[in-house]
Amino acid sequence: MARLDASELAQRLGRQAEAVCREYLNAGRRQGNYWQVGDVRNTPGRSMYVRLKDSPKGLAGKWTDAQSGEHGDLLDVIRESLGLIDFSDVADEARRFLSLPHPEPEPPPKRHASTTAPSGSAEAARRLVAMCRPIGGTLVETYLRGRDITDLRGTGSLHFHPRCYYRPDDHGPTEQWPAMIAAVTDLSGKITGAHRTWLSPDGFDPVRLGKAPIDIQRKAMGDLLGNAVRFGIAGDVMAAGEGIETILSARQAIPGMAMAAASSAAHLAAILFPDTLRRLYIVRDSDPAGDSARDSLVERANAAGIEAVVLSPRLGDFNEDLRHFGTDALRTMLRVQLAPQDVARWMAFGA
Structure with missing residues (x-):
């Protein structure tokens, strides 16, 4: 996709900066002319702030994480909070939010091999794990405790993603559900894959044992x-x-x-x-x-x-x-x- 299209999408998102934050950074809250949250992956906290209105200091939608030094625009917020990899998916989600029509398909641009990760690959799995947060205080902990698993010491291989993509099939609509992400590793400890368990956002229920109300509640990706x-x-x-x-x-x-x-x-x-x-x-x-x-x-x-x-x-x-x-x-x-x-x-x- 052309750079102009990305820039225009970011500008349009900036005009609705607070609405974008409420949708994708709902672990945060408004503080004056800023939205404060823990980080771009929607972790609770206050180290990241998003500008909600244009000012001489910057445009609406621009954000900075004071702790990590990361910065970007609202397209980055969509990408990181949802765990997306391909920019085409990020742009599609931005258009959905803005209720904009999809453009005519264009031939994909050539990209340097090091910047992309094929869907379902080990690299895509590593990126997904990197976008997650620890399970303490999350739905993963609720899910496991609901299954009477209360000793969670040494469970560093488990992670939480608040909005993990789920596609029921190749042609169905994309959905977002909270998920337990488990890192799959080889004997040396290198991450080679990821196992996803989509969870009910309403907490633990005895019927589905805390899993999301979808047909396929678990999927694995990478080199397993x-x-x-x-x-x-x-x-x-x-x-x-x-x-x-x-x-x-x-x-x-x-x-x-x-x-x-x-x-x-x-x-x-x-x-x-x-x-x-x-x-x-x-x-x-x-x-x-x-x-x-x-x-x-x-x-x-x-x-x-x-x-x-x-x-x-x-x-x-x-x-x-x-x-x-x-x-x-x-x-x-x-x-x-x-x-x-x-x-x-x-x-x-x-x-």
Whole structure:
């Protein structure tokens, strides 16, 4: 898109600067002739300020973050607050807000390869994670606590995005929902992907267990094969399972043990083993896909000289067990499935 089009969009947004701020920076508030908020990603706070009216000091819509030194216009606000990557998506959202007609399609301009990230790529996943905030005090914390996951120590791989894009299909309209964003990493800790769980903006509800009222509530992007969402650094012992909630439930009963969520049965079967690993606990889901992943993982672990121990839930998965029976009962169920030395290591009284 031509630079003139971007400039004109920014100017038109500037004429409605306060309305733009109320839409995309709703964690902030008006203070005189400025809108104050934590940062351009809509974090609560007061270090960033947006000019709401033209003045000799600057045009309406221009903003500066006093803490980070970042600055820009309202197109940047739309991009960062929604987690958008391609400028065409930013421009489309600006036109939607302004109720402007879409221009005729033009051939996309050539861009330097380093400035773009293909949709669904590992780089796009890294950018998405970078746009998020910690989960403390957010809907992610509400969601997890609603599923009885209350021990959130060591969950730095989880993040919150207040307006994560969701497309039901290639031709459907784009929607925005709050989301839990989990960073998928390789064995070195490099982010290779991201797992998105879209959440209900109204808080936790028992029917959908806190998820958004959409058809596909979870999606992953990036390079996922062999990689996982990791909680703790694996040494000689670790546990691996499918879902994030399942792993966090098991981890609540076995605090301190490094664990990894592979996001699906297929990816669990292919998860890579650290060189230091000597015993792998397989946190299985009680369904045919979980059984298949268990069998494949046991075979791979044994071939690598790693002891494989299967941890089985009483119900469908360990989060169901946690919600139905509680942490103490889950700890008792898991205690008898662990190797004795690991019970002493991670489940001693008061651990």
